[in-house]
Structure formats: C-alpha cells, structure tokens
Amino acid sequence: MVERLPAAEWTHREDLSALVDALDPQAQGHCRWVGGVVRDTILGIAAKDIDMATTLLPDEVVARLGGAGIKTVPTGIAHGTVTAVVSGGPVEITTLRRDVSTDGRHATVAFSTDWADDAARRDFTINALYADPRTLEVYDYHTGLGDLATRHLRFIGDARARIREDYLRILRYFRFQARFGSVPADAEAESAVAELAPGLKGLSRERVGWELIALLGLPDPAPTVTRMAELGVLAQVLPEVTTSGLEALAALTAHERNLGVKGTALRRLAALLPADPAMAEQVAPRLRLSIAQRKRLAAAAARDGHCNNPRALAYRIGIAEALDRLLLAGASIKALQDWDIPALPLKGGQIVARGISAGPEVARLLRAVEARWISEGFPDEARVMQMLDEELG
Known part of the structure; x- marks a missing residue:
C-alpha cells in the first residue's frame, strides 16, 4: 500500500x-x-x-x-x-x-x-x-x-556511528525524544548517548546553546532533562545543575500547566540553575545567549522566594521578569494578568513649581512619593499630589 x-x-x-x-x-x-x-x-x-x-x-x-x-x-x-x-x-x-x-x-x-x-x-x-x-x-x-x-525514536543504522558523525545529535536525540519519543526510550540510543556524551565538549557553544534552549521551550521537558542527567549527558553541558534544580524544573512546568501559562526556555533554565545571579552571568555567555536573554536570566536568578507584592515587583523589574519570579516561586500570577505597569503621575517640574530648587531635593522627593505610591497600590494622580503635599509639609 x-x-x-x-x-x-x-x-x-x-x-x-x-x-x-x-x-x-x-x-x-x-x-x-x-x-x-x-x-x-x-x-x-x-x-x-x-x-x-x-x-x-x-x-x-x-x-x-x-x-x-x-x-x-x-x-x-x-x-x-x-x-x-x-x-x-x-x-x-x-x-x-x-x-x-x-x-x-x-x-x-x-x-x-x-x-x-x-x-x-x-x-x-x-x-x-x-x-x-x-x-x-x-x-x-x-x-x-x-x-x-x-513514537519510537531511533538512530538510523548504528547509533554510535551516527553520533560520531556529529556529536550534536546527542542533544538532538533528547529534543526529539521530548517531542515525539515513547517511554521507555530506545535502549541502544540511550546506551550510545551515555557512552559518547564527552564528545559534546568539542562542539561550538552556539550549537549547544540553541539545542538546549529549543529543548527547554518544549511543553514538558522536565522528564527528558532528568533522563539526560541520569545518563551523564547534562553534566557535559550544564554541570551547574543539581538534583534540586531538576526538582525545581519539574515543579515549575507543573505549575505552568496548572495555570495554563506557556512555558519559556529561559524561565526553565533559571529553574535548573541555583538562584545566583553570578552563576547566571557565567552560564549565559557559555550558551551564547543574547544580551536581552542574559538580563532576563539574571533577573530570574536574583529570586529570593518572596513575592508578597507582585505589582510592586513588576514595576521594579518588568512584567515578564516578575512573572518568571512568581512562577518559579509557585505563586499566583493573577495580580499581573491584564495589568499594565503604570507611570508615576508626577514629574520633577511639578515639584519645582512648588518652590523646590532643581537638584538633589527634587530627586529625593520623587523617590519618596514613588515609594509611597507603590506601597499604596499605584493610586491616581490626586492621591499622588496629596502625598507630595505631605512630603513637602
């Protein structure tokens, strides 16, 4: 047929x-x-x-x-x-x-x-x-x-021969396994990738970074990433990942599914890594991440597990970055849904018009009013002017 x-x-x-x-x-x-x-x-x-x-x-x-x-x-x-x-x-x-x-x-x-x-x-x-x-x-x-x-993911011919032709096929194997593969996985393929994993160190950083980001962007990469760790593959490309990182990735993807939130590769990468901005700064260039990606990974790595005021957090670091922090903490994101970061309805010129000379004092008043405005949940301009009056008084 x-x-x-x-x-x-x-x-x-x-x-x-x-x-x-x-x-x-x-x-x-x-x-x-x-x-x-x-x-x-x-x-x-x-x-x-x-x-x-x-x-x-x-x-x-x-x-x-x-x-x-x-x-x-x-x-x-x-x-x-x-x-x-x-x-x-x-x-x-x-x-x-x-x-x-x-x-x-x-x-x-x-x-x-x-x-x-x-x-x-x-x-x-x-x-x-x-x-x-x-x-x-x-x-x-x-x-x-x-x-x-x-859904049987299998190398063509001899798995070891295919991998020796291009060691990137080890990472491609896991990406395709996460997309299409069955459980249990092909025994010969797993044996081959485990044996030849050290060959990954000879690949360009761009190729490795692209494959990892592509894998982490799939709907449910956690089981596959865990298997990579068990077979000794993950340690060749992300040696910073520990058991707690694997658990954090699994928890994050489950939380994303429960909330109906689309997962992002950078957020998942942040889950795998310790909450340490310095480490994020080391990993990002190794994976050849863009400047914007590096900043977002570092922002996620700066998490401390406390998300008591999601909107204040978003105002300070950005909506996407705040969502990363909330989701990594297993917290609700309801406060940020259908919410746009507002602009402080107060300018330096308005303070100068009140008789304050331009300079450090204007900046101090702006910071003081802004801090109160944030803590009160971003009230309207009338309330901001009251705050200014109170600060001036």
Missing part, C-alpha cells in the same frame, strides 16, 4: 507549486519534500519549516529558479543548500548528499543522485522521510513510518 501525506494547508500553496514546476517541469522526480515537514504533516502537526531535497546540483537549482523569476540565496551552497525566497516563506533546497568523512563536528560530503544515500546520512528514522511534491507519495528508507506510529 502506498503511503501518502494527508492534505495540509501547505500542500496546496501556489508558491510551492511554482517552485516545483521550476525545478522539475517534466515531473522526472528531481525533487521531494523531506524531513520535518513530512514527519509533522503525518502527525497532524502544523509545519513550520519546509525543506526540499533534490538530485539537481546547486548551480542548476539557482539557474532553474532564476529562470522562473524565483529569488535564491546561497545560504549553504558549499554543502549543497540554496534557499528559495517564495511568498509563503523561505524554502531550503539541498542537493542529495553522502558522507565522505566526519570528525564529530563537521562532515565532508559529496553530492549524490541516490535518495538512499541521502537518507542514510540523516540522524533518526522519523526524519528520513521524503514525499513527492505532486503525488504526496511518501518514501521511507529506514522504517520511519513505523517508528513514527509507535
């Missing part, structure tokens, strides 16, 4: 049809959808990124798309990848490849015209699925459809 992709919104897109017609006008089988878009569509999950594999060499891809008026960007042309810019979003088109040599971080590849070659160099069976862009027939070279049906 021929397996076909179920109908999905993206399979009817005119811009993708035009792309296929440009690359394979005679329907000779030069291109197929591949990887996540095929896997997710089979599972009924909305596709995010759309990737295509092709027997055509990169120069030919560029020429054919250019002839059809479709813009291309040579995003990874040395490795066979060209990005087509179409109205519905970019599509990565990669020439079929076979590995020539690998060092655990980078692979030397040769182009191929054999679909089985290309499938053999992919990581997991559920990611080595291809689909004809016109008929939607699915091509499965490594029993990926069966594994997908049973």
Whole structure:
C-alpha cells in the first residue's frame, strides 16, 4: 500500500507549486519534500519549516529558479543548500548528499543522485522521510513510518556511528525524544548517548546553546532533562545543575500547566540553575545567549522566594521578569494578568513649581512619593499630589 501525506494547508500553496514546476517541469522526480515537514504533516502537526531535497546540483537549482523569476540565496551552497525566497516563506533546497568523512563536528560530503544515500546520512528514522511534491507519495528508507506510529525514536543504522558523525545529535536525540519519543526510550540510543556524551565538549557553544534552549521551550521537558542527567549527558553541558534544580524544573512546568501559562526556555533554565545571579552571568555567555536573554536570566536568578507584592515587583523589574519570579516561586500570577505597569503621575517640574530648587531635593522627593505610591497600590494622580503635599509639609 502506498503511503501518502494527508492534505495540509501547505500542500496546496501556489508558491510551492511554482517552485516545483521550476525545478522539475517534466515531473522526472528531481525533487521531494523531506524531513520535518513530512514527519509533522503525518502527525497532524502544523509545519513550520519546509525543506526540499533534490538530485539537481546547486548551480542548476539557482539557474532553474532564476529562470522562473524565483529569488535564491546561497545560504549553504558549499554543502549543497540554496534557499528559495517564495511568498509563503523561505524554502531550503539541498542537493542529495553522502558522507565522505566526519570528525564529530563537521562532515565532508559529496553530492549524490541516490535518495538512499541521502537518507542514510540523516540522524533518526522519523526524519528520513521524503514525499513527492505532486503525488504526496511518501518514501521511507529506514522504517520511519513505523517508528513514527509507535513514537519510537531511533538512530538510523548504528547509533554510535551516527553520533560520531556529529556529536550534536546527542542533544538532538533528547529534543526529539521530548517531542515525539515513547517511554521507555530506545535502549541502544540511550546506551550510545551515555557512552559518547564527552564528545559534546568539542562542539561550538552556539550549537549547544540553541539545542538546549529549543529543548527547554518544549511543553514538558522536565522528564527528558532528568533522563539526560541520569545518563551523564547534562553534566557535559550544564554541570551547574543539581538534583534540586531538576526538582525545581519539574515543579515549575507543573505549575505552568496548572495555570495554563506557556512555558519559556529561559524561565526553565533559571529553574535548573541555583538562584545566583553570578552563576547566571557565567552560564549565559557559555550558551551564547543574547544580551536581552542574559538580563532576563539574571533577573530570574536574583529570586529570593518572596513575592508578597507582585505589582510592586513588576514595576521594579518588568512584567515578564516578575512573572518568571512568581512562577518559579509557585505563586499566583493573577495580580499581573491584564495589568499594565503604570507611570508615576508626577514629574520633577511639578515639584519645582512648588518652590523646590532643581537638584538633589527634587530627586529625593520623587523617590519618596514613588515609594509611597507603590506601597499604596499605584493610586491616581490626586492621591499622588496629596502625598507630595505631605512630603513637602
């Protein structure tokens, strides 16, 4: 029986049809959808990124798309990848490849015209699925459809060989396990990742950081992260995490679910780490977090477990940061829902108009009134003016 992709919104897109017609006008089988878009569509999950594999060499891809008026960007042309810019979003088109040599971080590849070659160099069976862009027939070279049906996450071929080709596959294994995997997990895969985990230390910080953040942003990463710790993998990339951190992550994700709050990767990372801003400052650059991410992680790390005045906290550090603190403490967030941080209805000029010379005294009065305004729950301008009168008196 021929397996076909179920109908999905993206399979009817005119811009993708035009792309296929440009690359394979005679329907000779030069291109197929591949990887996540095929896997997710089979599972009924909305596709995010759309990737295509092709027997055509990169120069030919560029020429054919250019002839059809479709813009291309040579995003990874040395490795066979060209990005087509179409109205519905970019599509990565990669020439079929076979590995020539690998060092655990980078692979030397040769182009191929054999679909089985290309499938053999992919990581997991559920990611080595291809689909004809016109008929939607699915091509499965490594029993990926069966594994997908049973949520069995399995490396293609020998797990250790796949990992030695690129040690990042250890982290990818856990990310996909958290998304699609069954319990118990594949025994061979777990044995391989545990044995080869030290290889993670040779990877770039950007790649490790991206995978960890992606994992922590999933709906329920806690069981998977705990398993990473049990297998000795987590210690290779986040040695600061202790048993209490794992417990804190589990408690946080449960609290988020109970409140119907969407979890965030940075909040979960903060749960894993001790409540120590100095440690957050050490971990953030190691994971190559952005400046904004570093500040938010540090704000969460400064938590002390006391959240008696959520709105005052939010006024001081920001809504998102206050929500992090409240959720990490297992507290209610009701006070911050549908609430915007107000602005103090008092300016320095209004104090000067009362006869106070501009300078330190104006600043002192502003701070004093602001402190009272916060403690009284942000009353209106009339009350603020009363406070000012009282301070002046």
